[in-house]
Amino acid sequence: MTLTVHFLPLLTCNLKTPFLVSDDAMSVEPRLILASVGLLWYAALWFISIVGCSTARKRYRLRPRSPLAAAPASSVPGVSILRPLKGLDTNLYENLESTFTQEYPNYEILLSVADERDQALPVARELMTKYPNVNCRIIIGEEIVGANPKVNNLIRSYRQAAHDILWVIDSNVTVHSGTLARSVDALTGPPGPARKRRIALVHHVPFAVVTEPRIGSRIEEAFLNTNHAKMYLAINTMAVDSCVMGKSNLYRRSDLERVNGSLKPVRQNTSAEQPGPCGLPAFGPFLAEDNMIASALWHELGERHDLSCDVARNAIGNMSLWDYILRRVRWIRVRKHMVLAATLAEPFTESVVLSAIGAASLGCLFGVPYWISLLAHFAIWVFVDLDVYASLAGHPLPSDIRWQFMAAWAARELLALPIFLFAICGSEVSWRGRAYRVLRNGQVARAESRSWFHRLRRAKDYEPLPTDL
Template sequence: MSADSSWVDFRVVLASTGLIWYSGLWVIGIIGCREARKRYRLRPRSPLAAAPAASVPGVSILRPLKGLDTNLYENLESTFTQEYPKYELLLSVADENDQALPVARELISKYPNVNCRIIIGEEVVGVNPKVNNLIRSYREAAHDILWVIDSNVTVHSGTLARSVDALVGPPSPVPGKRRIALVHHVPFAVVTESKIGSRLEEAFLNTNHAKMYLAINTVAVDSCVMGKSNLYRRSDLERVNGSLKPLDLSNPTATRPEPCGLPAFGRFLAEDNMIAGALWHELGERHDLSCDVARNVVGNMTFSDYVWRRARWIRVRKHMVLAATLLEPFTESVVLSIICATSLRYLFGVPPWISICAHFALWIYVDLDVYASLAGHPLPAATRWQFAAAWAARELLALPIFLLAIFGSEVVWRGRAYRVLRNGEVARADKSRSWLQRFRQPKNYDPLDTEM
């Protein structure tokens, strides 16, 4: 066989592989779009909302607070108004002078019938400030079911009841089916200030991210969870430690000798993802999504904020799932359009401009359909062109941001610099070499030793 013939055969294989990869990504996108339509376009009221308090499991809602988040009053109020007969609300702040405290106290006065407490003071169990802030609330919670929800999130009044429905499951479970150990909610960005970074975040979270997030959780080959709003049982969490090594499930009371529970996850930056992974791999349980979204209120996010936020989580994922992270650029629309155009041109002689135009027309159509499903309405006409511009910019920026992020292991979070270690653990970065912290200090946060 001649060298020219071998080269032709190799190019055919390469082009065919490109089309197979491209088709596979479209299958994943369609799964995400279909799941969004199926799950979020109808949100029925849970029967638990009107049930007697004695007949439903109690829930402790844990909300960590730090400063005046955008829309803080409405975010917190959404948990005071949950249609559920048996819950308590624990608001955690690390500092007794925190600006969030007057807002919390005003809401407690407004809703005297809600069982709510403010817990002031952190307990340092690791480098993760959110975990440190939550430890006291975690230990003082009265109920086994915990709902951990960030302070920049607002939810529908029926979210808790529907989430407990999903966590507890049907009265007669299917034999052999794994128990639900965690219920989570898809983040949905709500823009209150029309900054470029805010618009980019909205375009990312409400389309491509949601589509892939839903598809991965529908296929459910592995854990994939964000921590904006999660429900799980403290009794389950007390049996895991983030090692991701399976427990001896033949012994239902088996535990690990190492520190377990929430304190064990203070060494991770992405503690939410690690908790979900531990429940999945160590206990052999699974996750579920309710038909609610976590409305993530995005405030004054600059372009730089957006870039470094995306870069931070790419660097964290790189140390947790390297192979999957390296494949990420080949799942983005721009790279996929090049793969498709090149393959179709070589195999079938299709002009690249035709395949590229068709690709992006279909891609944005699916993305907007996902947006409409999650929002409960189509994209508003008043923001149509702003959103389209942000969507295009987001797609074009995906590869440059990835390349910026992949060649580094230092991140800035809440005004502090960290080094990401193996398996997603983090350590405080040495100030003498923290060029990233000097290069870009996030707005509204001062690097104080007493910071959350």
């Protein structure tokens, strides 16, 4: 075979030997293939980041008032607001009050507590006295349908709700007074060119608000308000699959009563439902019941989700660095048993690992010095993240927290890989002082082991679950 030697200066990858190209085929170094794949991945992640940033600008910088806010009560669908309570969450009074002041003419509030001695009850009763014209009830007592205490707490409210549309909102979340009206608009609006399928769930991107500036709180704030929000918005904009965080979700009880979390499509019939137990009780075995409910509506009913132009303002209280780490560990371990492939790919989407991939690929293919690639990468990455923050907050990053925020942002980026490696190697998690073992598909059971992890996180007032799964 006759060989012709060609020197390709842009693709040398610092090799001393040029490439050999035959008349029939070209011998390509494996590292060139890896570099090309790496560059494609790098470009794809930047595309996703720009989509997230662009979505934040378009959707959240202008929040118009919904016409439903001033409509007669008889002309709008009723909504039951379900808020599960447990203890004195950060800013509890302000969080709950934000649902009493919704600009919407037809809604009720159901406040759920598992124990009649719960410290949240005096706060709830004070607000009911302050707003006597708001239809609000307190539901005391839980029903054990699984290991998830939030679901157990909500079951009675779920069954007693007067309306089909349910707004389930966590007790540590504050919302704008126009959120409900805009969300009902998104849920019930007519189909259009961009809405080819019926909307079954409306959710809100979490936006962290720090009340106690501890290091863990600041890192959580930096994470939720930049990278998490950016990726969350991008994935939901591209709508390739369900991606929902359950701080604040609207959906119809009639839809939920047709699904069971199996993620198997039901028959293409408007009245078809899954066999066996359905509805909220079916999601009691899942720790991430919010994500499973959203996935069930997506995959079992074939319907879609939407975001309104509101955020769920998540009050972050006294969070230590270790608390932050364990929070991230918990959700990585849950996701690992729900979407393994996506979880394993997660480290390669983080800025530190991604910058290394980009620098190595550009250096190999085009001879770009590593330091230039890294410097450009982080400069643009920070700019995009801060732009997302400004869109969601409605203002740029305040100057009085600028350096604290940037230090926390850097710490979050550096900790992402070590936390992932720690999380991926186990299946035990701790939540509200209770230890769980994550099973297949995100279901959980009480952890019987007494590992160092459990002993370290066991709360002083730990109470075992009343039932085992």
